[in-house]
């Protein structure tokens with residue numbers, strides 16, 4: 001373990017900005033609207049809220065109490081709790097490594113699309129432009145033959161920026177970066193949503209988003225999608241919030257902060273859903289087709305559907321730039337948090353300096369993400385990595401943490417006391433009920449169900 005004094009956030013607001021920055025990311029803007037729509041539109045909101053209240057917020061509070069109490073990275077915190085539990089932290093570090101490697105690539109696409117928006121480079125075929133011209137997806141699925149130069153160079157720039165921020169440290173790097181990008185993101189996004197709502201056909205889009213499909217509630221995959229989205233979106237289960245909370249002052253308000261972060265994240269997410277669907281309604285009106293015919297999957301939504309809209313709307317280039325800059329700001333602050341989980345764990349475990357840790361981890365990540373995902377055909381790998389990590393990797397991590405912490409070690413009362421000692425909101429028995437019973441049972445069932453679905 002390193003002997004250097006632990007870094008700290010300068011103020012509570014600094015921590016909140018960073019935690020919100022981690023939570024609000026590409027997941028809110030391109031993942032949520034597509035997942036929600038696919039899982040039954042309005043009916044998705046109910047499982048989503050249940051997942052938020054019974055799993056998302058309680059787990060977020062648990063991660064905060066673990067980080068602040070044990071004051072270390074994810075593996076270090078679990079180790080201090082119970083030696084063998086260190087493995088849980090390393091599992092989370094491994095997940096973060098894979099996510100960082102592909103998340104950075106999507107971010108690099110978004111950076112390129114800021115430029116493409118200026119002169120509407122995609123012409124009248126955004127679909128072909130994205131897959132063939134830009135990503136050069138080969139004819140053979142899975143074929144990985146060479147770098148896509150435009151992506152690879154941008155990716156290197158994304159990595160350089162991320163690593164510089166991490167190298168500057170918690171206060172001068174992470175906190176500052178979030179203090180700049182989060183307010184910018186909020187302003188840009190509000191402009192975009194207001195504009196979207198004033199487009200022709202916007203309300204047909206909202207209708208598609210909010211019209212409930214109650215049958216979907218009996219479908220277990222809808223519930224799985226809701227839990228998966230809540231974990232990904234709140235950055236819960238990845239060790240991020242343990243790491244960030246380890247830089248808190250002793251007296252920091254934990255439960256109040258968790259509520260503030262969840263509320264901000266979910267409002268942003270719903271707003272993104274509203275904005276995206278309003279715009280899809282506009283597209284449908286232009287094409288004279290029903291809204292569900294213009295909806296495409298997550299990745300396509302941002303890089304295929306949006307360019308199309310940008311081409312069609314008045315002053316599209318301006319709004320295109322605003323949209324992709326928002327995507328970059330949201331994604332960058334999340335990427336930083338994911339990599340910090342790895343850097344802090346390695347730094348503590350080996351005792352090396354921050355500079356060295358950033359160089360080693362950054363180098364390994366840059367090579368992995370450029371070599372695997374910034375190639376023609378890397379898209380297939382990216383899709384598979386996203387699916388498996390988020391369906392199984394994170395669920396398994398969250399489940400294992402709950403089994404160890406609440407069932408085996410019976411630490412919930414102690415962690416509750418840790419939170420209540422300094423929080424504006426006191427945790428009641430519901431918190432222990434959620435983490436001790438409801439969530440582990442639901443997660444266990446989800447794992448079995450989706451695994452059997454995968455192989456049937």
Ligand code: PFF
Nearest residue numbers: 023025026027232233235238
């Ligand atoms: N919460 C981020 C998003 O919604 O895009 C993604 C994310 C960040 C996932 C940090 C995992 C993580 F550790």
